[in-house]
Amino acid sequence: MKTKSKKYRSHCPINFAQETFGDKWSLLIIRDLMFKNKKYYGEFLLSDEKISTNILADRLEKLENAGLISKTIDEENNSRKIYSLTSKGLDLMPMLIEMIAWGAKYDQDTATPKSFIQQYNKDKDRLIRELLKRLKNNKI
Amino acid sequence: MKTKSKKYRSHCPINFAQETFGDKWSLLIIRDLMFKNKKYYGEFLLSDEKISTNILADRLEKLENAGLISKTIDEENNSRKIYSLTSKGLDLMPMLIEMIAWGAKYDQDTATPKSFIQQYNKDKDRLIRELLKRLKNNKI
DNA sequence: TTATTCTACTTTCATTATGCAAGTGCCTGT
């Protein structure tokens, strides 16, 4: 793990966000951690989009360096690592919820469950609170 | 402009969004259209991040093909094109607002004005309505 | 104890995307 002082193209917040996770894979890893209860390297490899192993390793390292995720050793199996979201990573949830709503609206073949959109339309903030609670409980 | 039927890696809404605008430049163009009242090719080139001309042309074409922006000829000068957001593009505003809020929170050198964050904290929906109204007025 | 399997990566190399610089071609104003 090399430490490098990152130079940003600008300090526009959108550019900052894009430079932090604006590639085709990073947010899919965040998604797996946030909505699919995944935590192991091997689990990320199983997602539909079929990330390759070298890219996954690279992105996990970058996301950890950016402070969005953290890595710990699994107590039950020392050859296994547990990845989880930091608070900085969890704070992406409102943005991801809006991204899901947009994607669900414009992809006619979207995999988004109707119940999700219903909850989004009914009470967005409540939806976020519930999802955060669910994440917390699964961590035990 | 070639028409190609796009194959998606999956129909997860987050993946759909990432495949549509998940590179390092597309959202900066959307940002310029949405928050900075830009509309000409030459104006996008002036942004702080210094996009190069070939990448800009490529992204404008992709965004147009994806239905996020549209291109018309400037009536006052036929050698000039006007780029503007479609409703599909405008619908990205809630997501971008959340992205700005996140970026402003975690970039200590953020260029985000305090007033923006204050308005965001006070009444998010109102902020979005005001921004949309402002965009509409500038189009006249 | 030895062998096999799990798990998380690395490495290699071909393909694709990016980025700089320079060039093209169509208006437009003088």
Added chain:
DNA sequence: ACAGGCACTTGCATAATGAAAGTAGAATAA
């Protein structure tokens, strides 16, 4: 007619991506 503005294109070097195979240490089975 000509200079300049405007929206791109083209060429080429460099960087990122992706598929496949390889490595290394811990766990499990024989």
